[in-house]
Amino acid sequence: MSYIDPHIHMVSRVTDDYQRLAQAGCEMVSEPAFWAGFDRGSAAAFASYFRHLIEFEPQRAARYGIRHLCWLCINAKEAEDVPLAREVICLIPPLLDRPNVLGIGEIGLNKNTRNEATVFMEQLSMAADLNELVLVHTPHLEDKYKGTRMILDMIRELGRIAPERVLIDHVEEHTIKPALEAGHWAGMTLYPVTKCTPARAADMIEGYGPDRLMINSAGDWGPSNPMAVPECVAEMKARAWPPQTIRKVTYENPLAFFSQCKRWKG
Amino acid sequence: MLSAQQVLDRNFLEIRANLIVVAAALDRIDRAAGADRVRADPRVTGIGKALKALMEGAPNRAESVQMVFSEGYDPNWARPRAGSR
Numbered sequence: 112m113s114y115i116d117p118h119i120h121m122v123s124r125v126t127d128d129y130q131r132l133a134q135a136g137c138e139m140v141s142e143p144a145f146w147a148g149f150d151r152g153s154a155a156a157f158a159s160y161f162r163h164l165i166e167f168e169p170q171r172a173a174r175y176g177i178r179h180l181c182w183l184c185i186n187a188k189e190a191e192d193v194p195l196a197r198e199v200i201c202l203i204p205p206l207l208d209r210p211n212v213l214g215i216g217e218i219g220l221n222k223n224t225r226n227e228a229t230v231f232m233e234q235l236s237m238a239a240d241l242n243e244l245v246l247v248h249t250p251h252l253e254d255k256y257k258g259t260r261m262i263l264d265m266i267r268e269l270g271r272i273a274p275e276r277v278l279i280d281h282v283e284e285h286t287i288k289p290a291l292e293a294g295h296w297a298g299m300t301l302y303p304v305t306k307c308t309p310a311r312a313a314d315m316i317e318g319y320g321p322d323r324l325m326i327n328s329a330g331d332w333g334p335s336n337p338m339a340v341p342e343c344v345a346e347m348k349a350r351a352w353p354p355q356t357i358r359k360v361t362y363e364n365p366l367a368f369f370s371q372c373k374r375w376k377g
Numbered sequence: 378m379l380s381a382q383q384v385l386d387r388n389f390l391e392i393r394a395n396l397i398v399v400a401a402a403l404d405r406i407d408r409a410a411g412a413d414r415v416r417a418d419p420r421v422t423g424i425g426k427a428l429k430a431l432m433e434g435a436p437n438r439a440e441s442v443q444m445v446f447s448e449g450y451d452p453n454w455a456r457p458r459a460g461s462r
Contacts, residue, residue, distance in 0.1 A: 225455070228456070228457045253446055253447055254448060255447065256443070256444065256448065257447065257448045257449065257450040260450040260452075261450070264452070268456070283443055284437070284443050285440050285443035285444050285447060314439070317378070350378065350379050351378065351379060352378075
């Protein structure tokens, strides 16, 4: 069965993972810019990282028949250094003419600090000015509810981005409702311990319906499973879901969200 | 969609196993040195609140447990000024 993983950090994964993804039916991945596990410390390091995302990773994916798309930003964790963040933000607009860049992401909050909020707002404003899609990272664990509500406040109060052009990612049982009620798309991340299991993601789709929802592995350098989306598909099949519902959340929904990108070519 | 009976049949052993994992972990804390000192730890009291939420029988138990382990949100939090490039 064909599927899309709309959030996965392939720069952190071995090439064997591309092979496994392809064998499981993955046709397309989208890779948000994120924290690499250590603070990079210079804008030049981010310039190399963006080039890696835009130029190198699509070639690696293409060898396995997978289309690789990406998002650019300064992530929430490194946004704590506001001067560095502003240097990095200046690198982004000239790269937004590349056909495989979907927009600005994953911007958001990590520990819900004032500096993080400042940099989030500046990137949100940039996305509005340049008519770019936005992919939002929401915080982990005890910070998630508060941070998600703060993020929704900032998007609403900026008022210059249509809600359907924003994907609120890593939603869980306590944050999915406010994200959907604000008119955004929402992503559920399937992680072994934190975030969401395949069964809980399926529960949320049963509870809220399949519209504007998608699932992702967010596979990265930490404990994560790049094969999580097919595992969730197996859970949906075991619950006797109609095939069209499974395809909607694993293929059609991410495609519909991505296709709003002004550079999109199907 | 599966019936309630089918869901129970499919998930019972997993539910049972997860409850025993929780019980064993709480036992492990209790018999470890300094158990008395962690009883007031917010994580431990949060576990107690979460277990009570499970017993209340209300819908959306998962959401209730998530909220037990969540920081509060103040709608009047201090916003940054809207940025400009």
